Amino acid sequence: MADQEFVYTTHATETRSNKMNNIESVINEHASEGWRLSETLERDGTTVGLVFERRLE
Incomplete structure (x- = not known):
């Protein structure tokens, strides 16, 4: 098995009337800590x- 290069974390989004609350600030907060948005999770659109992912140091 190859050595792990990345570590991952997730953030659940809140939806109200199909809108996410302050998603840009969540992404920017994670980015300031070295995380990169790697994927979104969707349910019924x-x-x-x-x-989020970041390289192991």
């Missing part, structure tokens, strides 16, 4: 979560 609505984003319900974000997956």
Whole structure:
């Protein structure tokens, strides 16, 4: 098995009337800590979560 290069974390998004609350600030906060948005999680066409990754140091 190859050595792991990345670590991952997720963030569940809140939806109200199919709108996410302050999603840009969530992404910017994670980015300031070295995380990169790698994927969104969707259910029935609505984003319900974000997956972030960063390299292991």
